[in-house]
Amino acid sequence: MRFERVSIPATDPDALSDWYGRTLGVEATGDGVDLGETTLRFEPATESAPQHLALRTPADSDALTAWLAERATIHPVEGAQSRRFDFLDADAVYVADGAGNVLECLCYDGDAAEPLAGGVPIAGVTEVGLPAPDVLALVEWLESAVGLSAWGSPSESFAWVGDRQARFVVLPAGSEWYPTEQVADSEPISATVVDSDATPGTYEHPELQYEITVGKP
Template structure:
């Protein structure tokens, strides 16, 4: 079950021409749903459906090591320039946000912890299958389109 984030329900990313709606899962992980057509407020109010979760955060003690696993084992690609403090892995339509464990989930003050996370992605460039991280509680399933 997901529910709106009290302190930050929506926001605007002008450099991406997108609105964002923030929700939390049952464990308190912050999920970001991006809306291309400026309908974040209506989506949150139930007026316009959103396409789905666009970003899923994956906290890690070593950001670059998790990015390497997502690229080499799962077959996804980093987007932009990964650093020790932040990385996007995936594409503009759907991606993982890899950030240091213990940092805050933007735009909230909630601490990002490595909670069990399962995600299914559709990606024609990656090999279909289910991938379990050897140390972190993350399971990624890749499907072909």
């Protein structure tokens, strides 16, 4: 799966676009930013709970950590500035973006490390959080209505829908975004994905403010 576009709410879209531009060195597009193969849009909102996004960052994890430590607030994991995920073959660095969203930068072992010359190299968005009152019910909708597939074994407390390249992170509303105490809650989120097994079209969840568009591969 691949994310072409992701939209999340923001109380100050211009300020948030500016944060991504200044901190990551990416190009702002008026109401959002270009993050590799993904366009991230910020939709105006009067208020918004913190969201979770993960970016695939082909950079050396130590160099990335040093870069972010000078420009953002890093969320430590058990006292460390990064976390190793052996099952992903990746190192993760978590930071708070300009609106307090939990931003995860994932450095995969198989990616050739690019230099951080004026900005952070970004391949695209690789995770989008979708809090839900009922995790398994949202997974079922993503599978049966949208045509996506769960990755791994979904549970009532956590599920991935997508694949190793890109996925939705489904967790209970009211729980906390790892590794912070930020409370996850459902907000209006839309995304355009490309998945060869899903049928192109736009799908609106009947209860939650989630809209998923499946584009053509």
